Amino acid sequence: MARKPMTVQLDLFSNPGPSGGAQAPQWQSLPPPTRQTLAPLIVRLLLEHITGAPAAEQREMQDDL
Numbered sequence: 001m002a003r004k005p006m007t008v009q010l011d012l013f014s015n016p017g018p019s020g021g022a023q024a025p026q027w028q029s030l031p032p033p034t035r036q037t038l039a040p041l042i043v044r045l046l047l048e049h050i051t052g053a054p055a056a057e058q059r060e061m062q063d064d065l
Contacts, residue, residue, distance in 0.1 A: 027035065048054050 030038070
């Protein structure tokens with residue numbers, strides 16, 4: 001049976017060691033459209049973590065009106 005290729009997941013919270021593994025890109029090096037897309041997602045993730053409940057997405061609330 002052939003082995004499936006492994007998918008590598010980026011660990012955002014580990015301490016990077018001297019092994020020189022995959023590094024996350026620096027925020028400033030990301031293109032502005034990417035930063036504009038990611039910023040609200042990061043805020044939402046942090047709010048969900050703080051409250052312990054999923055944060056309501058504004059688009060869904062506006063669509064329901």
